Structure formats: C-alpha cells, structure tokens
Amino acid sequence: MPYKGMRSLFFPPKASSSSISNFPWPSRTGLQNPNSTPRRLFSDAFMDRTLEIADSIIMKWNPDTSTFAKVTSLFYENRREAKEFIKSVNDLQKAMHFSASENSNSDKLGRAQNLMQIAMKRLQKEFYQILSINRAHLDPESVSARSSLASTRTSTSDYEDDDGPEDEIRTAGDSISEVEDVSDVAMGDLRTIAECMISSGYGKECVKIYKVIRKSIVDEGIYKLGVEKLSSAHVHKMDWEVLDLRIKNWLNAVRIAVKTLFNGERILCDHVFAASESIRESVYAEITKEGASILFGFPENVTRNSKKSPEKIFRTLDMYTAIADRWPEIENIFSLESTSNIRSQALTSLIKLRESVQTELSDFESAVQKDSSKSLAAGAGIHVLTIDVMNYLSLLADYSNILPDILADSPPPAKSSLPESYFDTSDSEDFPSPAISLRFAWLILVLLCKLDGKAKHYKDVSLSYLFLANNLNYVVAKVRTSNMKYLLGDDWVNKHETKVRQFALSYERLAWSQVIDSIPEDPTAVTTPEEVKDCFKRFNSLFEQAYKKQSMCIVLDSKLRDDIKVSIARKLVGVYRQFYIVHRATVARERNLEPVVRFAPEDLGNYLSDLFFGTVGSGSSLSSSASSQLRHR
Structure with missing residues (x-):
C-alpha cells in the first residue's frame, strides 16, 4: 500500500468530527499476530468509527430516502461535502478490507457493504449527471484544444486537500476562460468518481454509463460531419456529381474528426480512467470503433465501387493526402492494441487509394495512346x-x-x-x-x-x-x-519554345514563300513595263489567295500570333514597298491602274494584322477595299 494510503488509514484527516487517536493501539507483538485480541479490537473500533462517519454523509445523499438528494447534485450543491463523500467511501473501502482480513464482525461488514452500495448508486447518478449536463463543456473540440493532459490539473488529490478554500478546485491561472474552467472541473469530478468506483469494485457500472453517453457523441459527431455508412451497392449506383460531394464532405470530416473528435475523446477518456490502463483501452475502443470504421472505411469503398470518371484521380489523391498527412496523428490517437483494427482500416484505405491512383494514371496514359479521333481543330x-x-x-x-x-x-x-x-x-x-x-x-x-x-x-x-x-x-x-515547370525544368521549356518557333517558321515558309518570291530578288532593278505589270498582277493574285486561306487560321496565344505576323510582315512588306515605290510610276500612265496595282505597302500591314482570328476573308471585298484606298492616294 502506498505511503499516502497508509497515512489515511492510520491518521484520519483533521476534517473528521472526532479522532481515533485515543484507540487502544496494539503493541508491536500484537500486530505481528493476526489472531491477537488487541488487533481485533482495533479493527472493530476502526470499523465502528468509519461506519459512523460514512453513514452520516452517505445516507444524507441517498436518493431513495431523501427528496432533496433525489433532485440535487452533490457535486454542484456542495463541493466540500462532495470531497467528504468521496473520502468517506474510500475510507469505508479500506476499513472493509482491513476488517475482512481480521475476520471481524460480519454484521458490521454487511452494514458497510450496504452503505457502499448506496454510495455507488449515488456516484453512478453523479457520474451520469456530470456527463449529461456538461456535454457542451466536454465537447471534443474544447477538450482537444489542450496541448496535453498536464493542463488539466484536477485530480483525486484535489479532494484530499482540505487546506484550501472551498471553491479552489485547481490552480488554474487567470488566463483560463470560464468555459475551460468548467470543463476542467467536470473532467476532474469524473476522474475522481471513476477512480472511487473502480477501486470499490464498481468500475463496470461506471464504464457502462461512460460508454453509452460518449459513444453517442462520437457517432453524432461523425453524422453531423456528413459521413454516413454506405453500402457498396449504394456507392456504385451514385452519379459522380453526388459521390464527388460526398468525398468533399469526407475530406472536411476527416480533418475535423482526427484533430478534434477522436483526439478530444482520447484525452477525455485517458484522463477520466487514468487509474486503469486496461479500462482506458477498452472504453476508448468501444466508443470510437464504429464511427472511426465508417470514416476510415469510406475511401476504400469509393475506390472499389465507384464508377470511372476523369476527375476521380484527383479526388482519390485528395483522400490519400488527407490520410497520409494525418497518419502520425492517427497512429498516436489509435495507438492502443484495442484500436489496432482502426489503424488497420485507415492503412487499408491508404493502400487502396494508392493502387487506385496507379490504375487511373495507367488508364489515362492508355486512353491518350489509343485516341483514334480524326477530327481536326478548326483553323x-x-x-x-x-x-x-x-x-x-x-x-x-x-x-x-x-x-x-x-x-x-x-x-x-x-x-x-x-x-x-x-x-x-x-x-x-x-x-x-x-x-x-x-x-x-x-x-x-x-x-x-x-x-x-x-x-x-x-x-x-x-x-x-x-x-x-x-x-x-x-x-x-x-x-x-x-508545377510542371519545377518537374521538367527550364531546359525543357527552352527547348520546346525553340521547337515552337521552328514550327512557326516552317508555316511561314510554306504559306507565304510564293507571295514573297513573286517580288524580284532586286526590287529596284530596271525592267520593262510589261514585266512590271505582270509582277504586280502575280503578286496581287498570290497575296489574295494566301490571305483568303490564312484568314481562316487561328492562333489563340497573342504573343505567338504577333510574332508570326511581325515575322511575315518583315519579310514581305519591306521588299514590296521598295518595288512599289520604284515601279509604280512605270504603270502610272495606264488608264486602268486598279487591276495592276491593288495594294499599297500600308495595305499589306493592315491585312496581315487581321490574320489568325479565324475570320474568313472574301476576295472581292479585299480587292474592292484595296482599290478604293488606291483611288484616294
């Protein structure tokens, strides 16, 4: 027995109304002989005194004999008496063990056992009331906000210290909010009652109440987060839009559930049942296994039974990330042997998600390779x-x-x-x-x-x-x-930008080279009027043909569009201007000038600027427009 327990057994606290210090203490020799009369006398006297104190406070709070006790909470009505009640029950338990070992009066043991049953019934009622009334203060979010159980300082020792003022339940600082303070008090009370009931052999009754109330909170929390248990058939029948919404809900739910719901319940359970590791394990596993199984089983269900969709891989990756990023937390919260099945379910979902991404990526590559569409992009x-x-x-x-x-x-x-x-x-x-x-x-x-x-x-x-x-x-x-830029690098980008320019130059050469070549290599060279006229006519025809064909083309990127037009203009407009300036006078004496010279150098630039927007040009409108402009020059 610990030193503190021995002190309580042989030296009752000052708070007792009377002392047993004047009992006939047995001699050292008497204590060594379990059948000695002095030891039996001491045992009987100790039991009598303990029964007297216990009977006084336990019967006062017996809900079966007192209307006041039936409708009032001991821990909320009188915290001083709550301390005394817990202490009297603990002392009664010690006295019963001591007297039983000495074969003391069976009537007294029977009376003590009856008082113990009444006390346990009272504590069951208190335990249930604290859990029920403080649902808001014991919500997982409030509890999980604590960095560790060290911040929750109410414990059994608080009820054994009678030196402080009545309302001094803990040594919390002024910075703790009122809500946190109430939560700490409730957690401390629950722990004190649980330890008292467990040490008295009534842990089963205490655990049953805790499981019922806290499991309902976990299950309700999962439901409110939008996660439901779905059959494989139900998932398979869902349209992608509906399933996508479910996945979005799940992504939000798993974040809150791991960080708040399961973490908060673990902290609360570990605190309340700190006295027994085995009880902590079994209780936490029982209250969380159904909700956690629904939550962590959802991704596996989706990967196995959902219909194919191009967007599915990204939702699959989102779900994988959600579990992978929180895996250390999941392992820590569900580290108990009793919760290994929950860890296993989360890991199974992670593996299934991984396999699903691999399959979907392979299917995507295969779909691209097998694409056999012969449709052409307009323009x-x-x-x-x-x-x-x-x-x-x-x-x-x-x-x-x-x-x-x-x-x-x-x-x-x-x-x-x-x-x-x-x-x-x-x-x-x-x-x-x-x-x-x-x-x-x-x-x-x-x-x-x-x-x-x-x-x-x-x-x-x-x-x-x-x-x-x-x-x-x-x-x-x-x-x-x-992000592909960081994966492929600047060299990749630069090489392929060069290829774009090469493709563009090949287009220019094939689409406009005949127009450019229709102008003599030396546009200022002296030539006959007939040759000049033929050159203008050939240029007019080729330019109109090229313009009509290329005006149907589309270049959506503005920079690429401008680069191509500038490149064409640089090769075409300059040489045409030289030819135009030198030889226009040669054909000026012709009465019908329009069929010979249809375009001024400025016209070419204007027409080229209209290219690559996908607007189909018409030869007649182009010719008439150019002719009209020439009349005014």
Whole structure:
C-alpha cells in the first residue's frame, strides 16, 4: 500500500468530527499476530468509527430516502461535502478490507457493504449527471484544444486537500476562460468518481454509463460531419456529381474528426480512467470503433465501387493526402492494441487509394495512346485532346509531393524510350523526383506523338505546321504556368519554345514563300513595263489567295500570333514597298491602274494584322477595299 494510503488509514484527516487517536493501539507483538485480541479490537473500533462517519454523509445523499438528494447534485450543491463523500467511501473501502482480513464482525461488514452500495448508486447518478449536463463543456473540440493532459490539473488529490478554500478546485491561472474552467472541473469530478468506483469494485457500472453517453457523441459527431455508412451497392449506383460531394464532405470530416473528435475523446477518456490502463483501452475502443470504421472505411469503398470518371484521380489523391498527412496523428490517437483494427482500416484505405491512383494514371496514359479521333481543330488551332491532357497534367502536378510515394513501385518508362534531345533525365536538385519528372515528360511525349499524327490529316502542309506550333505552344504555356515547370525544368521549356518557333517558321515558309518570291530578288532593278505589270498582277493574285486561306487560321496565344505576323510582315512588306515605290510610276500612265496595282505597302500591314482570328476573308471585298484606298492616294 502506498505511503499516502497508509497515512489515511492510520491518521484520519483533521476534517473528521472526532479522532481515533485515543484507540487502544496494539503493541508491536500484537500486530505481528493476526489472531491477537488487541488487533481485533482495533479493527472493530476502526470499523465502528468509519461506519459512523460514512453513514452520516452517505445516507444524507441517498436518493431513495431523501427528496432533496433525489433532485440535487452533490457535486454542484456542495463541493466540500462532495470531497467528504468521496473520502468517506474510500475510507469505508479500506476499513472493509482491513476488517475482512481480521475476520471481524460480519454484521458490521454487511452494514458497510450496504452503505457502499448506496454510495455507488449515488456516484453512478453523479457520474451520469456530470456527463449529461456538461456535454457542451466536454465537447471534443474544447477538450482537444489542450496541448496535453498536464493542463488539466484536477485530480483525486484535489479532494484530499482540505487546506484550501472551498471553491479552489485547481490552480488554474487567470488566463483560463470560464468555459475551460468548467470543463476542467467536470473532467476532474469524473476522474475522481471513476477512480472511487473502480477501486470499490464498481468500475463496470461506471464504464457502462461512460460508454453509452460518449459513444453517442462520437457517432453524432461523425453524422453531423456528413459521413454516413454506405453500402457498396449504394456507392456504385451514385452519379459522380453526388459521390464527388460526398468525398468533399469526407475530406472536411476527416480533418475535423482526427484533430478534434477522436483526439478530444482520447484525452477525455485517458484522463477520466487514468487509474486503469486496461479500462482506458477498452472504453476508448468501444466508443470510437464504429464511427472511426465508417470514416476510415469510406475511401476504400469509393475506390472499389465507384464508377470511372476523369476527375476521380484527383479526388482519390485528395483522400490519400488527407490520410497520409494525418497518419502520425492517427497512429498516436489509435495507438492502443484495442484500436489496432482502426489503424488497420485507415492503412487499408491508404493502400487502396494508392493502387487506385496507379490504375487511373495507367488508364489515362492508355486512353491518350489509343485516341483514334480524326477530327481536326478548326483553323489549325488547339486540339481538344491537347487541352484535356494538359489540364489533367497541370492538376496532377499539384500533387507532386505525394506522387513519388504513390508511384514508388510503379516503374517509369525506360530512358531509352525518350529521345535524348527531348528530355534530359539528369539528377539535378531542381527535380524533386527524377522518376516523377520522367513520368510527366513521358506523358507529354505521348500527347505530342498523337498530335504529330493528327497534323498529317491537314491537306495543306502549312496548316500542319501551324497546328503543331499552336498546340506545342499551348503545352509549353501550361508547363510554364504550373508545377510542371519545377518537374521538367527550364531546359525543357527552352527547348520546346525553340521547337515552337521552328514550327512557326516552317508555316511561314510554306504559306507565304510564293507571295514573297513573286517580288524580284532586286526590287529596284530596271525592267520593262510589261514585266512590271505582270509582277504586280502575280503578286496581287498570290497575296489574295494566301490571305483568303490564312484568314481562316487561328492562333489563340497573342504573343505567338504577333510574332508570326511581325515575322511575315518583315519579310514581305519591306521588299514590296521598295518595288512599289520604284515601279509604280512605270504603270502610272495606264488608264486602268486598279487591276495592276491593288495594294499599297500600308495595305499589306493592315491585312496581315487581321490574320489568325479565324475570320474568313472574301476576295472581292479585299480587292474592292484595296482599290478604293488606291483611288484616294
């Protein structure tokens, strides 16, 4: 028996109305003989005195014999008497053990046992009332806000210290709010009652009350967070929009449940049942197992039974992140052997989510490779496949911190499958994960290969190159403005920007070279009037044809659009201006000038500025407009 217990047994506190210090203490020899008369006398006298004190306070609060005791709470009505009540029960228990070992008067033991049963009934009532009345003050959020149980200083010792003022329940500082103070008092009272009942052999009754009330709080908390137990069939029948909403609710729920609900319940349970590790374990497991199983089982249910959807991988990654980020907390909160099944369920969901991401990513790559659509982008613009794939990859890159874990055992494509000029698989620190960088590079390469195939469906080769320039430029822009930039690096971006310019130059050469070449290499060279007229006519015809065809083209990116137009103008307008200035006078004597010279140099710039917006031009309007402008020069 601990030293403190021995002191309580042989030296009752000053608070007692009388003392047993004048009892006939047995001699040292008498104490060594369990059958000695002095020891028996002491045992009987000690039991009599303990029964007298216990009977006085226990019967006062017997709800079966007192209307006052039936409708009043001992711990709220008189905290001083609550301390005395607990102390008398503890003393009574000690006296019963001592007397039983001495084979003392069985009548006295029977009376003591009767008082003990009445006291336990009272404490059961108090325990239930404190739990029920203080639901708001004992909510998991309030309890979990404490950094540790050290901040909750009310304990059994508070009720054994009679030196302080009546309302001094703890040594909390002035900074503790009123709500926290009430919560601390309630937690201290619950712990004191639980320890008293457990030590008296009535722990089962105390635990039953606690389980019923606190389990209902956990289950209600899970329900209020929007998480319900769903059957596999129910999940499978759900439309994606409905399931997506459920997943969003779950993501919010798991954050609150781990940080607040389960953590708060663990702190409260550990505090109330601090006297017994086995009781703590069994009680916490019982009140949380159903709610935790529903919460942590939801992701597994989704991965196994939900319908396929392009957005599913991102929700799967969100759920994986939600559990993975909180795994240390989950392991800590459910560290008990009795809660190992909860840890196992959370880990199973994590594994299933991981496998689901791997499968969905593989399915995505396969879908891109198998794309057989022959539809062409209007005006050689950006293909819908390019938009879908790059949007997908830019979102996927947001999860680059967890993808290495998920794809750790999923081998990346071999380096030999990537052209060396396409992607440098260096081990630079700029790449957080070379394997993931390679995976993104490979997926983009798969897309670009499909785009190369689609470009061949354009009958005009120049449009094929414009299509490639448009789409590769879109790819580069998406990489540059997303986390893919950090995965692929600046070298990748620079190399592919160069390829965009090369595609654009190839388009210019094929689409406009005939127009440019229609002007003599030396525009100032002396030539005959007929040759000048033929040159103007040939230029007019070729320019009109090129303009009508290229006016249908689209370049959505403003910088790329301006770069192409400036490049064309630089090669075309300058040489045409020289030819125009030198040779216009040669044909000026012609009565019908308009069919010969249709465009002034300034006109070319104006027409070129209208290109690549997808507006179809008409030859007649272009010619008449140019002729009208020439009349006023």
